[in-house]
Amino acid sequence: MYALARCKTEGRRKQHHEGVCNVSSYWDRERLLRSTILAGFAAAGLTVAPSFAQQADEDDEDEEQAEQSGDNIVVTGSRIRRDSFSSTSPLQVIDAETVTEAGLVDTAEIIRSVPVIQGAQLDATINNSFVTNGGPGVNNVSLRGLSADRTLILINGRRMSPAGVEGAPSFPDLNLIPSSIIQRVDILLDGASSVYGSDAVAGVVNVITQQDYEGLNIEGYVSIPEEGGGENQRYSILVGDRSERGGFTFAMEYYDQQNLRILDRDYNRSPSGFYCSQDIDLDASGNQITSAATRPNTCGGSIINRVRVYSFLARPGGGLLLGTDVYRTPGRDGVALNNVAAGGDARSPGDWFVAWAGAGSTAAQNATARTYMSNLPENQSYVANQFTDMLPANTRYNMFFTGDYDIDSLFGLEGTSFFFEASHSNSQTFNDSNYHGQLFPTVPDTNPTNPFTYNNGASFFGYGVVPIIASPVQRSDVDVEIQQTRLLTGLRGDLGFIGAPGWDFEAFASYTRSMGYSSRGAVLEERLRLSLGTTRFDGGGNLVCGDQAYQDLFGFLDPENCVPVNMFAPSLYIYNPETGPQWGTTAERDFLTGERTVTTKVDELVAGAFVTGPLFNLPDGEVSGVFGWEFREIGLDSGVDTIARLGLAAGFFADQLSVGSVNLNEAYAELSFPLLRGRTFAEDLTFDVAARLTDHEFYGQNSTWAAKLSWSPVDYLTFRGTAGTSFRAPNVRELFLGGQTGFTGGGADPCVVPFAATQSGNYVRTDDPRSDTVLNNCIADGVDPTTLGQNGVPSIQSFRAGNPGLDPETSDSISVGFAIDQPWFDAFDFQFGVNYYEINIEDSIAIPGTAFSLNRCYNSTNYPNDPFCARRQRDPNTGFLSFVDNTPFNIAQQTSQGVDYNARFGMDIWGGTRLEASTVWTQSLEITNQTTPGSAVNDFVGTIGFPEWRGTTDARIIAGDWTFFWRGRYIGEQNNLGIFGAAEPACEFGATCVDVLDDVDSVLYHDVSVNWRSDTWRVTVGVNNALNEDPPLVDQNTADATLSGTNVPLGAGYDLIGRRFFVNVAKRF
Structure with missing residues (x-):
């Protein structure tokens, strides 16, 4: 598809199509008018496409035709109809032609291709690895580093509804927009609450779809990586027709993304030969220490295949183990822990377990104790990690239908048409985490399956032991299906039939239902x-379990179902990396394994109407206005099954139902004043104002406003500025989330002693990177920060729920900029624009991460009175953190500040061949938050996910039917050194290490393609990431870096797949 950036319409019936233009010829390479380019650059916008006019006389002719026809268009950022594609707001545009040349077919990736997308994006890599807003299987986008909560997504100027699963999704899922229907994407880069309502704090993404299409287009796309994994394909049909009275456009699309596993890419391979998240240490020259001899095992992972014993006995051979936790790996030599001699089998003569071998233990049990995991290390979780998905498999089916029909002859409403949109989308995702998690239940000494202590006399000296194994159930594997059905209809036309010539109206109503389904395995x-606590021998020497004390005399209650479970079965310790451990018997598996399911429903009803037209005349033009009303209601019903609701799955707390609804009414107005036109030093001076009054069900009445000024002293130079306010009430997730659990590695606890500080066998303060403040606060918390966690640490449970006590956010923003379109040389075109922006949010709603909250608490000089310290609980028995509250709360403020730079160049070079280039860059100057007034201000710019510089540059040579395209994508350097008081990662591997890798260099990706077309065919062949640039890596202990089984920072825009070849073929009939 090739988008038009200006309208060439015929007849009055097309003038009311908001934000779109008639595609009169599918294969035409339409260009923006020179006035359009100027206005766009004045708004610091960039049409990220080859949008230059090839011939100035053609542009002038088209512009003249548009003026003569009297047709007006609507541009994102205003509902006022104008006579050119221009905007006083900062606007960037992505058109479908460039999307095809760049080899992009995923809607989320299309939108993320511009550098104004800043901050860690909630993409497939993050949403499938962590507990997030939309849940697994969804794709969201964030402008200006202010999170997806503050970015409004529109389709043809109307709000897209939330979709997702688990918890309370409040963001739209970009997977549900078929890319084959996209004509262009407008990205509005100032606060737009006064025009579009809540959520438009950082900006607006408006997806404009193909309309008025005539013909049939069949298209296929395939992308094949040079290395295996990550293949994707898309096939689509676009069909449409028009008559004198109306028309329709219909698109149907199939998209398939294959999964990409950690072992599919060698940048995940550690020096020890495993594919894992690892420690990355640097020597004095700044080079990574890669010697396997120096670093025998650099992988992180969980402790598994070991036994934890707690005893008050005297150890055979001397010495007391009074209250000592002892971790042993039976059948292996290993490192001595807690003064227990290494080596030996668990039941061999002379080993410390031998004194507990009672006469009742069997030879089979002895053999089990000696041989389980006899030939594997005690830490094998990283072996399974290599099969984890970095990118999950995703399949989508999308349909989109739009049309209109003139009804003036039917009802006497002259110039009135009926319009409608309908869409249905289905997105299916399976994320294979291969994460089994730990199981470490206590097996009591009275349980006959316990080979260490059972039947030791009267079990007087016995005590329960804790086998630490990998769960046979991969609890983080998730199967997701998300569906969304959207119906919209309305009337639009002119009000001449009521005696208001020149005035237009539009009234519409839409209903959207989103359904999400997820399922996870559970122990x-x-x-x-029940099984471990009641297993015993019956009178015949058979293992039985269950509570036999209760007898139902009349058989009214069904017999209790119980299967004896042997936690020491060899199959639980023979670790197949692809399948994981297995229960000892099929009966045990069927008894212990269940499914944890969630069904999430989101309904949204929107209705609205507005009128627009001329109000009165000024000396140099007509003052136009828009007056409108909108009603919106959104309802949430996210239900969990019994297993999830009652917390019956091992490793999960209970998740609660998320149910609620909210509605609001809004009235809005816009005015545009053409103050001066065609005057000396005032070729154009336009002033626009907008205001909106919101009546929220829970937060009452609030108002927002915007003022915009555009001044062109001459036709090639424009200055512009905007100022305004925004309002965002808490969304359905922030209000109604019933309760959702997650897990964070125990190493996030600042009180856990770093390995580097104890690798010599004793604690060494100089090797501990933590500050004295942290250590003192940990001591005040009742734990010893020099020993805590030496023998392993459990995961930290996190919890978040809705908070009806939240206050709404308010914000103000400004932007100023200029653009110049050089008029002096006919040999080439050149435009340059700069835009400065600043957004300040008060009472910002924040959902802190676990690691962030803990670092803020234990680095605080106000411990324990820092607000973050009230959000965690520590187990008084073990000393480990057991719970962190991540419920949303209002913080003092959040800001974003920066500069956008845009430049465009074009010239004819020889024989009809043309060179075109465009570049757009964003420099982030400030992205901050402040928890309370007077507290420290945290600036994220330069940290991982928030580079100071991002840029995209496109260049193409057009020679007849051939186009040669190149794109460069730049992501600036970043680091998390001591971020917000967090300790820097410490060296793990000896004296040769002087630093760890916790910063990343800048990255430049190259994409190239060749495009050929005829009247009915188009073929594009290209290469993404042509130089096969690997993503940067950071040490696995880097503070606040979003990592999951790999050392690549996720959601930061890095290419995980590598070099890949794509072909796109389209045939038009």
Whole structure:
């Protein structure tokens, strides 16, 4: 598809199509008018496309025709109809032609291709690895580093509804927009609450779809990586027709993304040969220490395949183990822990377990104790990690239908048409985490399956032991299906039939239903507890379990179902990396394994109407206005099954139902004043104002406003500025989330002693990177920060729920800029624009991450009175953190500040061949938050996910039917050194290490393609990431870096797949 950036319409019936233009010829390479380019650059916008006019006389002719026809268009950022594609707001535009040349077919990736997308993006890599707003399987986008909560997504100028699963999704899922229907994407870069309502704080993404299309187009796209994994394909049909009275456009699309596993890419391979998240240490020259001899095992992972014993016995051979936790790996030599001699089998003569071998233990049990995991290390979780998906498999089916029909002859409403849109989308995602998690239940000494202590006399000296194994159930594997059906209809036309010539109206109503389904495997906790706590021998020497004390005399209650479970079965310790451990018997598997399911429904009803037209005349033009009303209601019903609701799955707390609804009414107005036109030093001076009054069900009445000024002293130079306010009430997630759990590695606890500080066998303060403030606060918390976690640390449970006590956010923003379109040389075109922006949010709603909250608490000089310290709980028995509250709350403020730079160049070079180039850059000057007034201000610019500089440059040579395209994508350097008081990662591997890798260099990706077309065919062949640039890596302990089984920062825009070849073929009939 090739988008038009200006309208060439015929007849009055097309003038009301908001934001879109008639595609009169599918294969035409339409260009923006020179006035359009100037206005766009004055708004610091960039049409990220070859939008130069090839011939100035053609532009002038088209512009003249548009003026003569009297047709007006609507540009994102205003509902006022104008006579050219111009905007007083900062606007960037992506058109479908460039999307095709760049080899992009995923809507989320299309939108993220511009550098104004800043901050860690909630893409497939993050949403499938962490507990997030939309849940697994969705794709969101964030402008200006202010999160997806503050970016409004529109389709043809109307709000797109939230979709997702688990918890309370409040963001739209970009997977549900078929890319084959996109004509262009407008990105509005100032606060637009006064025009579009809540959520438009950082800006607006408006997806404009193909309309008025005539013909049939069949298109296919395939992308094949040079290395295996990550293949994707898309096939689509676009069909449309028009008559004198109306027309329709219909698109249907199939998209398939294959998964990409950690082992599919060598940049995940550690020096020890495993594919894992690892420690990356640097020597004195700044080079990575890669010697396997120096770094025998650099992988991180969980402790598994070991036994934890707690005893009050005297150890055979001397010495006391009074209250000592001992971790042993039976059948292996290993590192001595807690003064227990290494080596030996668990039941061999002379080993410390031998004194507990009772006469009742069997030879089979002895053999089990000696041989389980006899030939594998005690830490094998990283072996399974290599099969984890970095990118999950995703399949989508999308349909989109739009049309209109003139009804003036039917009802006597002259110039009135009926319009409608309908869409249905289905997105299916399976994320194979291969993460089994730990199971470490206590097996009591009275349980006959316990080979260490059972039947030791009267079990007087016995005590339960804790086998630490990998769960046979991969609890983080998730199967997701998300569906969305959207229906919209309305009337639009002119009001001449009521005696208001020149005035137009539009009234519409839409209804959207989104359904999400997810399922995860689960170990049924209550059944495991029942079995381990009641297993015994019956009178015939058979293992039985269950509570036999209760007898139902009349058989009214079904017999209790219980299966004896042997936590020392060899199959639980023979670790197949692809399948994981297995229960000892099929009966055990069926008894203990269940499914944890969630069904999420989101309904949204929107209705509105507005009128627009001329109000009165000024000396140099007509003052136009828009007056409108909108009603919106959104309802949420996210239900969990019994396993999830009652917390019956091992490793999960109970998740609660998320139910609620909210509605609001809004009235709005816009005015545009053409103050001066065609005057000396005032070729154009336009002043626009907008205001909106919001009546929220829970937060009452609030108002927002915007003022915009555009001044062109001459036709090639424009200055512009905007100022305004925004309002965002808490969304359905922030209000109604019933309760959702997640997990963070125990190493996020600042009180856990770093390995580097104890690698010599004793704690060494100079090797501990933590500050004295942290250590003192940990001591004040009742734990010893020099020993805590030496023998392993459990995961930290996190919890978040809605908070009806939240206050709404308010914000103000400004932007100023200029653009110049050189008029002096006919040999080439050149435009340059600069835009400065600043956004300040008060009472910002924040959902802190676990690691961030803990770092803020233990680095605080106001401990324990820092607000973040009230959000965590520590187990008084173990000393480990057991709970962190991540419920949203209002913080003092959040800001974003920066500069956009845009430049465009074009010239004819020889024989009809043309060179075109465009570049757009964003420099982030400030992205901050402040928890309370007077507290420290945290600036994220330069940290991972928030580079100071991002840029995209496109160049193309057009020679007849051939186009040669190049794109460069730049992401600036970043680091998390000591971010917000967090300790820097410490060296893990000896004296040769002087630093760890916790910063990343800048990255430049190259994409190239060749495009050929005829009247009915178009073929594009290209290469993405042509130089096969690997993504940067950071040490696995880097503070606040979003990592999951790999050392690549996720959501930061880095290419995980590598070099890949694509072909796109389209045939038009």
